[in-house]
Amino acid sequence: SGTLSDRMARLPKECRLSLEGRIRELSRLDLTQDGNILACFPLIRRASGFDSVEDTDDETAESLHQILRLISFHELKES
Numbered sequence: 001s002g003t004l005s006d007r008m009a010r011l012p013k014e015c016r017l018s019l020e021g022r023i024r025e026l027s028r029l030d031l032t033q034d035g036n037i038l039a040c041f042p043l044i045r046r047a048s049g050f051d052s053v054e055d056t057d058d059e060t061a062e063s064l065h066q067i068l069r070l071i072s073f074h075e076l077k078e079s
Contacts (some may be wrong), residue, residue: 015074026063
């Protein structure tokens with residue numbers, strides 16, 4: 001358990017580097033210099049003046065799911 005960033009930090013360096021490269025390739029995910037993983041959701045501007053955040057095509061969710069699976073795989077491999 002823990003945040004994705006915390007879980008990545010516990011992995012060996014070669015695994016972390018591999019995951020960092022993968023995060024940079026995935027849609028709507030960003031990796032900060034201090035190792036935090038940011039999920040970027042599109043902002044939808046409505047005619048009513050209210051904005052909403054929607055992942056209508058599940059692209060952000062899909063990217064998060066992929067990186068979570070990869071982290072879990074490396075955790076299992078290292079255990």
